[in-house]
Amino acid sequence: MRNAVTGYLSELDTALRVGAWRRRRIRAEVSDHLAELIADEQEKGADPALAGQRAAERFGAPAELAAEFNADIARHGMNRASWALAGCGAAAFAAAGFSPHAAEIARPWPSAWVFTLVTQLWVQVPVACGSSPCSSPPSRPGCVGRRWADARRFSPGGA
Amino acid sequence: MNQDAVRGHLDGLVLAVLASGPAHGYALIDLLRERSGGFFELPEGSVYPALHRLERAGLVESGWSADAGRRRRVYELTVKGRRAMTDRHREWRSFAAAMDAIWQGV
Numbered sequence: 001m002r003n004a005v006t007g008y009l010s011e012l013d014t015a016l017r018v019g020a021w022r023r024r025r026i027r028a029e030v031s032d033h034l035a036e037l038i039a040d041e042q043e044k045g046a047d048p049a050l051a052g053q054r055a056a057e058r059f060g061a062p063a064e065l066a067a068e069f070n071a072d073i074a075r076h077g078m079n080r081a082s083w084a085l086a087g088c089g090a091a092a093f094a095a096a097g098f099s100p101h102a103a104e105i106a107r108p109w110p111s112a113w114v115f116t117l118v119t120q121l122w123v124q125v126p127v128a129c130g131s132s133p134c135s136s137p138p139s140r141p142g143c144v145g146r147r148w149a150d151a152r153r154f155s156p157g158g159a
Numbered sequence: 160m161n162q163d164a165v166r167g168h169l170d171g172l173v174l175a176v177l178a179s180g181p182a183h184g185y186a187l188i189d190l191l192r193e194r195s196g197g198f199f200e201l202p203e204g205s206v207y208p209a210l211h212r213l214e215r216a217g218l219v220e221s222g223w224s225a226d227a228g229r230r231r232r233v234y235e236l237t238v239k240g241r242r243a244m245t246d247r248h249r250e251w252r253s254f255a256a257a258m259d260a261i262w263q264g265v
């Protein structure tokens with residue numbers, strides 16, 4: 001029974017692209033529901049292995065479930081990003097409107113190169129993190145471990 | 160009925176089931192099956208993305224409860240959720256009446 005649940009959760013974990021807090025919550029809910037389904041199947045007379053298999057079938061494929069969660073989270077993220085962008089645009093527009101026309105030209109602080117470096121990193125770091133989910137272990141912890149296991153398996157001295 | 164067609168109405172169905180009282184995921188899917196006379200046979204996991212979506216929209220709220228020594232996440236409608244449920248019900252009735260009117264002409 002435990003194997004069926006952990007196997008299901010591990011597949012789900014690998015496919016989920018959500019933050020650590022939501023991942024923990026999804027795992028807890030799925031694990032509770034699977035345990036109830038397994039108990040229900042066992043009451044109907046299935047042995048533990050068959051009960052685990054039937055419970056997973058009733059619950060639905062982990063990849064499909066993860067895809068639904070991922071799509072929802074992505075839609076929500078896009079929604080929030082567009083609101084944030086609209087807010088920033090409005091704030092910039094308002095600031096431009098209220099700024100004194102005879103003000104001095106802004107000078108980079110504390111120096112030109114520090115200002116350039118910080119603004120460059122500000123853009124490049126989120127782009128790099130966003131483009132490669134594997135470069136951000138907290139968002140997908142299973143990935144790092146699996147890569148390591150694959151590397152061991154395919155190395156000449158690996159098992 | 161196609162499963163995808165049911166999925167399109169899942170949020171409304173979840174709101175309708177929760178209108179009768181708070182429930183956890185397992186009970187909710189059971190109620191959906193029971194109240195539809197066994198017509199809605201969805202993969203049981205599909206109810207969770209819907210619940211999380213509704214919670215983000217502020218239509219349901221959830222909390223952990225412990226009954227019979229077991230921790231479960233229980234969902235219930237918010238005031239906004241109850242209003243949304245009433246609106247969706249009204250929309251559905253208009254839609255169903257329009258569909259009926261068309262089918263009756265066949």
